[in-house]
Amino acid sequence: MDNQIISMIIQGVGETLLMVIASTVLGYILGLPLGIILTVSDKDGLKPNKTLYKILDVIINILRSVPFLILLIILIPVTKMIVGKSYGTIATIVPLTVSAFPFIARMVEQSLKEVDPGVIEAAQSMGATNRQIVFNVMMVEAKVSLITGTTIVFASILAYSAMAGALGGGGLGDIATRYGYYRREEQIMWVSVIILVVMVQIFQSLGMLLAKKMDNKKK
Template sequence: MFELQTINMLLEGIRDTVYMTLTSTLAGYALGLPIGVILAVTDKDGIRPNRIIYRILDVISNILRSIPFLILLIVLIPFTRFVVGKSYGSSATVVPLVICAAPYIGRLVESSLKEVDKGVIEAARSMGASDLDIIFRVMLVEARTSLVTGATIALGTILGYSAMAGTVGGGGLGDIAVRYGYYRYQTDIMVVTVLLIIILFQIFQTIGMKIAKKVEKRK
């Protein structure tokens, strides 16, 4: 029903969206996972409480999470230009997506790690485990189901945000929806892009939950 050109554009849109989402999530975890671990460890009930470090990370991540994504996107334009050389297109969108996702992922990781049974940590401690042993061999292992579920949630959220970046020329399916659906009144293209986003979301969600179930050995 569409011309070949349109179909190609939509395929490129899918590719760009998947690229933005996966890259941002991976980079988001590279930053957010350590943040989450440090938050969980330095919390007052953590294995090495430290009020100052906890407070600093707590405040920074709260500030970043409280700025609406669209505003963050615009505020970060100079920084984005500095990092990738331009402020539009899918690679440029990855920068604000990572900045936005990292503290969010940090919180998800923190809450997953806090679910780990204190008794198991105490048992590891009684066997002579160091703090690093406890983080890598106990907390991250025992919390893995919750961590995978959290990653699935993060992936879905970042997919949504990547579409939002379309309003400022971010590339991907969101960009197509805004350009054709909003500026050119081509409702059919917009409907298709929305459907594609929904399908992508479902695929991510299904894969994430499958993995979570696979790594769950507690029942």
């Protein structure tokens, strides 16, 4: 491969990281509070609210059931309104975030519900408020599960970003599609795919290492 192709792939790596990291952060900004609200408002939660839980539950289930490529197309007007265009690296962050936050909300809900009820009851008996229980007890107790969930979220968003490349989303997915599929330059395609796989493996390894470290501290 010549220097121009190497430079293009390096740029593709940067664009992919930008899409994935930005979407993950924005996804957690939206999904984390939703996951907490779902946990608290559930029938066995700290402050049950059947109506609120049902509304959020239906919305999240609907968003999670829409295939990403369909969501990408549906959100074109919204994406264009927010960033001024419907294609490219920055534009792809919008559908990636919309796809990520319902998944994150559900994972946060599941992680928080795994916390031992005895720990929560102990905090309540000491006069802790619901807010203190959520942030000082449940979030702390569930941190290993939350970190593990983040590695899954990262891998999923990375896969979606590659799919977005088929529709001009930028990044390594775009390079693999443009050169590997349309131009039949298989070498570039395989290099892009291998880099994507390596990125997932590195992040998952770091995430699992951090989760294991947290778990050992907890013990």
